[in-house]
Amino acid sequence: MNMDSKETKFGLFRFLKSFGYAAEGMKSVWATEQNFRIHSFAGIVVFLLAYMLSVSAMEWIILIILVFSVLALETMNTAIEKAVDLTTEGYHPLAKAAKDLASASVLLFAICTAIVGTIIFLPKLLELIP
Numbered sequence: 001m002n003m004d005s006k007e008t009k010f011g012l013f014r015f016l017k018s019f020g021y022a023a024e025g026m027k028s029v030w031a032t033e034q035n036f037r038i039h040s041f042a043g044i045v046v047f048l049l050a051y052m053l054s055v056s057a058m059e060w061i062i063l064i065i066l067v068f069s070v071l072a073l074e075t076m077n078t079a080i081e082k083a084v085d086l087t088t089e090g091y092h093p094l095a096k097a098a099k100d101l102a103s104a105s106v107l108l109f110a111i112c113t114a115i116v117g118t119i120i121f122l123p124k125l126l127e128l129i130p
């Protein structure tokens with residue numbers, strides 16, 4: 001019985017291997033992408049603020065989904081950049097379009113996060129003003 005058939009039989013094996021590759025990807029995006037680190041710290045600030053302002057369970061759920069979605073999109077953006085670099089030599093208008101579009105998707109979601117964050121936090125912050 002070779003490794004492959006073993007893996008087919010025991011899905012857990014394959015699952016753990018995929019998990020390892022995903023962990024490698026997370027290490028790589030953390031090490032190489034400044035934007036990912038900035039967004040991670042911004043996420044920690046958001047969670048601290050949510051704790052200090054005692055947001056509701058539903059608001060916690062929304063904030064957690066938003067923060068992790070920004071990080072996931074940032075990671076996907078990096079994957080697209082790498083794939084484009086792998087297949088392109090020198091300047092190419094389609095390479096530019098692919099990278100610009102991937103960046104735009106992160107920006108769009110970051111704007112959505114900022115708007116929702118403002119809706120959740122602003123009234124609570126204004127209440128603190130005497």
Ligand SMILES: Nc1ncnc2c1ncn2[C@@H]1O[C@H](COP(=O)(O)OP(=O)(O)OP(=O)(O)O)[C@@H](O)[C@H]1O
Pocket residue numbers: 033035081088089090091092093095096097099100103
């Ligand atoms: N091969 C290419 N052909 C044409 N334009 C490109 C090419 N590579 C990058 N660009 C342009 O340069 C911009 C920056 O691309 P780059 O790969 O340097 O990403 P980056 O600025 O390093 O992003 P990050 O900081 O998130 O890693 C792209 O959005 C695109 O407009």
